[in-house]
Amino acid sequence: MSTTAPYARELEIAQLAVQRAAILTKRVFHEKAKGTVSKDDASPVTIGDFGAQALIISALRANFPHDAIVAEEEAAQLRSDEKLRSLIWGLVKETKLGDAHAEEELLGGGVKDEADLLEVLDLGRSEGGRVGRVWTLDPIDGTKGFLRGGQYALALALLEDGDVKVGVLGCPNLPVDDEAPLAADIGANQTDDEGRGVIFSSVIGQGATSRPLGTAGLAESKPIQMKEVKEMASASFCESVESGHSNQSEAAQIAQKLGITKPSVRMDSQAKYGSIARGAGDIYLRLPTSKTYQEKIWDHAAGDLIVREAGGQVTDTKGRRLDFGVGRTLAENSGVIAAPAAVHGQVLEVVQEVLGLK
Numbered sequence: 001m002s003t004t005a006p007y008a009r010e011l012e013i014a015q016l017a018v019q020r021a022a023i024l025t026k027r028v029f030h031e032k033a034k035g036t037v038s039k040d041d042a043s044p045v046t047i048g049d050f051g052a053q054a055l056i057i058s059a060l061r062a063n064f065p066h067d068a069i070v071a072e073e074e075a076a077q078l079r080s081d082e083k084l085r086s087l088i089w090g091l092v093k094e095t096k097l098g099d100a101h102a103e104e105e106l107l108g109g110g111v112k113d114e115a116d117l118l119e120v121l122d123l124g125r126s127e128g129g130r131v132g133r134v135w136t137l138d139p140i141d142g143t144k145g146f147l148r149g150g151q152y153a154l155a156l157a158l159l160e161d162g163d164v165k166v167g168v169l170g171c172p173n174l175p176v177d178d179e180a181p182l183a184a185d186i187g188a189n190q191t192d193d194e195g196r197g198v199i200f201s202s203v204i205g206q207g208a209t210s211r212p213l214g215t216a217g218l219a220e221s222k223p224i225q226m227k228e229v230k231e232m233a234s235a236s237f238c239e240s241v242e243s244g245h246s247n248q249s250e251a252a253q254i255a256q257k258l259g260i261t262k263p264s265v266r267m268d269s270q271a272k273y274g275s276i277a278r279g280a281g282d283i284y285l286r287l288p289t290s291k292t293y294q295e296k297i298w299d300h301a302a303g304d305l306i307v308r309e310a311g312g313q314v315t316d317t318k319g320r321r322l323d324f325g326v327g328r329t330l331a332e333n334s335g336v337i338a339a340p341a342a343v344h345g346q347v348l349e350v351v352q353e354v355l356g357l358k
């Protein structure tokens with residue numbers, strides 16, 4: 001009888017694929033800083049997005065050829081831009097998991113040539129839905145954070161019949177140390193120098209973990225847990241840096257009503273979910289800024305499972321669980337409230353009061 005835990009292989013491939021793609025995004029960031037990637041060659045985030053998406057999808061294609069993929073980017077722009085295509089192909093070709101050949105081999109496949117690069121990118125165009133296995137991928141989540149040297153994440157999750165089963169978040173600019181408190185400036189000027197780069201993982205029913213991002217297959221995963229909120233006065237809440245992504249003035253009113261005294265910690269990307277899951281922060285609020293914007297599944301699936309498996313609860317502002325089974329967007333949801341399970345109800349109540357939802 002096999003004793004392998006459910007989704008062990010999916011988890012391992014997802015972690016290694018994210019780890020490898022992060023080598024590329026970090027390189028692109030540093031070459032931008034050196035001026036090697038010039039503005040004429042397109043935005044560095046474009047290069048990082050396409051490169052990371054191609055690397056991750058090539059690993060999924062090789063290992064799980066029958067699974068559907070919902071990814072943020074598509075090849076269209078690269079079909080007509082030969083220069084950009086060959087620049088990205090050059091980076092993708094060179095990106096390997098260092099000397100960890102066994103891991104590189106495990107990932108398998110790879111991208112064969114420039115034509116295959118386009119093909120691989122477009123494998124991410126599935127419509128998603130409630131049936132079967134669907135991977136969802138954001139190759140660079142938090143593009144604004146990536147560009148300003150703040151937080152960004154490589155986010156990959158596996159859905160089965162609409163439920164998140166595996167979630168992996170690579171955060172190159174977050175501290176490795178789960179105990180490190182959230183610095184007020186964590187959303188800006190953080191680079192992937194020593195002591196930074198963490199990968200958060202979760203499998204349904206198996207808890208959530210963290211391990212250093214840079215050590216392919218070598219470092220052990222450590223369990224992570226949300227922190228107990230003993231009193232709201234000392235709780236910390238996270239929100240977007242971008243005021244267009246989340247209503248910050250409503251969040252401030254909610255915090256005040258809850259009795260939270262600390263200013264919010266603003267950072268880009270799903271690094272917010274990872275940070276509260278490891279107990280560095282407590283609450284993540286994302287309050288709709290418009291009636292028409294629909295959140296994308298790749299912006300939340302990995303973070304949702306990691307927080308829930310670390311002892312949290314994640315709902316929208318109406319108190320409904322996030323529904324990843326309706327397509328490429330969270331069309332049935334509005335905003336996100338993530339908090340330790342013990343205080344989520346209290347937070348939701350105040351959110352609904354301030355938003356006039358009750």
Ligand SMILES: Nc1ncnc2c1ncn2[C@@H]1O[C@H](COP(=O)(O)O)[C@@H](O)[C@H]1OP(=O)(O)O
Pocket residue numbers: 141142143239240241242244245246267268269270289290293299
């Ligand atoms: N109006 C909006 N409301 C909420 N999220 C948005 C909005 N516009 C874009 N986003 C998405 O928010 C995510 C980043 O959120 P955060 O502020 O937490 O870092 C990005 O994936 C971004 O999508 P996009 O990739 O198209 O820029």
Ligand SMILES: [Mg+2]
Pocket residue numbers: 138140141142298299
């Ligand atoms: Mg995103």
Ligand SMILES: [Mg+2]
Pocket residue numbers: 072138139140141142143
């Ligand atoms: Mg993105």
Ligand SMILES: [Mg+2]
Pocket residue numbers: 072143
């Ligand atoms: Mg984008």
